Amino acid sequence: MNALIVVPTTTWYLLLSAALFTIGTVGVLVRRNPLVMFMCIELMLNAVNLTFVTLGRRLNDIDGQAIVFFVLVVAAAEVVVGLGIIVAIMRRRSGITVDDLAELKG
């Protein structure tokens, strides 16, 4: 009975986290919509959080969970500021992608 339940090891957690981070990276590289790019950045942050928790458990240390707490706070602040910037840009010019934002090019 117990043999049927596969206990995921640290390696599997880390590999899942690596896969999530890769998907987020490819999403940032491929997608053009700034909102979806933001979601992909959230995906990468979550992958790193999963790595922190996994290694914190492996190392028997609570610091891994403490730093995830701070990452959550910083991610919340980052999303607020980023979405504010996106809304401010979109208000002026509707329906744009990141390719159109070349105004600051020298």
Next chain:
Amino acid sequence: MIIIGALGVVLRKHPVHAALSLVLTLFGIAVLFVAQHAEFLAAVQVIVYAGAIVVLFLFVIMLLGVDQVENLKTEPLAGQRWVAGVVGACLLGLLGAAIYTGADSVISRGEGIASNVAGDNPDANIQQLASSIFSDYVMAFEITSILLVVAVVGTVLLMRRRTVVKS
């Protein structure tokens, strides 16, 4: 399930569908947090990410118009998808190789994580996390509070419509 949600974020055309896929991934990660005895972080993950951040995303999507379905067929830059795929495969291979070679070198050194399941104290995880944050990292905690205030004030200033100042 987590991978499906993550792929959904990247592959769905509609931004709303991408946000809902993100919710799926975030809930899956919260379940993994519970499985690794990080119950407080799982609760915070569900409340902050799935509750607040995704709602914020959906709010902005609705504010900017929901019918902006992105055309994923055309490729704006020539060869960009191909290069991105190669970069992603290289990154995944690199991370996988690092994990496989370094997995055995991790040595337990800490004082142990209090688990809610093992001990008879049901709040052991929260108490240990709180004692860590409020004693060892209290300075970082205060700095994050300043960061949050700065972010909120900056966003409010950014979103304020420009009014004519009558002097």
